[in-house]
Amino acid sequence: MTRTAIVTGGLSGLGAATAERLRADGIRVHTLDLAAASEGDPHAADHHQLDISDDAAVAAVAERVGPVDILVTCAGIVGPNRPLLETTADEWRRTIDVNVMGTVASIRAFAPGMVAKGWGRIVTVASMAGKDGNPNLAAYSATKGAVIALTKSIGKELAQTGVLVNVIAPAVLATPLNAKTDPAVLQYITDLIPMKRVGRPEEFAELVAFLTSDRVSFSTGAVYDLSGGRATY
Known part of the structure; x- marks a missing residue:
């Protein structure tokens, strides 16, 4: 049986890499992104252009696609890149x-179908900033901390349903999102990585x-660090 996945922010950066990797395992991947699919994209039929913070738009995609097995919430923005007081x-x-609300909308739209089937995997995307707090990225740090907390909550809520919900907290990754970060801030947070x-x-x-x-069966509500050694808790 072919499994089906939803990857938000699926046209670039982490989302695009995730979609490619899941497809390599034979999974059908639907991407959700604010951008439109490029001309000639072989997966354009499985792309849905929308604003992830639009609850109604996300719910409409869920209605069209039907039940899925996997949800990965890569969509995100850096937000204001300057001191909090400014x-x-x-x-x-x-x-x-x-x-935050884009992640919530995605879970609310796609998790019920997983629960009904008795199997599902949800991976949300936070950041080391959500644990440590990065200077001049207060809004981003706060929202990623919120994603960690909501993942722990929904992981507990769905723990007996067959649906596992975990969160990845990366340090700096080479993505278009971080390309928009102030170079001084980027250097500061890169210097924190022991690697x-x-x-x-x-x-x-x-x-x-x-x-x-299926290799994961006894982990839910957990934070998986991807930090090159930066994470300390």
Whole structure:
């Protein structure tokens, strides 16, 4: 039986690497992204262009696609990249809407079908910033901390349903998202990594492939660090 996955933010960065890796395992992957599929994309028929913070749009995709087996929530934004005291309420709301409410909308839309089937794998995407807090990235750090907490909560709620929910907390990875980060901030957080390098999207995707497989059966509500040694708890 071919399994079906939803990958949000699936056209670039971690989402694109994840979609490619899951497809290599024979999984049919539907991508959700604010961007449109490029001309000639062989997977364009399985792409859905939307704003992940739009509950109704996400629910509509769930209705069209039907029950899925896997959900990976890669969609996210950096938000304001400057000192907290210089940020605005609107910037905070947009960061929360995408990073937190987009994750919530995705889980609310796709988890019920998994519960009904008695099997599912959900992987949310946080960040080391959600554990440590990065300077000049307060909104991003706060939202990623929220993603960690909500994953722990929903993991407990679904623990007896056959649906496992875990979260990956990466340090800096080589993605378009981090390309938009202030170079000084990027250097600061890279210097915190004992391996002294940034991670690669394919390293992230490999961990996702493990967490969304039958190889995992007794882990839910857990945080999987992908930090090159940065994580200390």
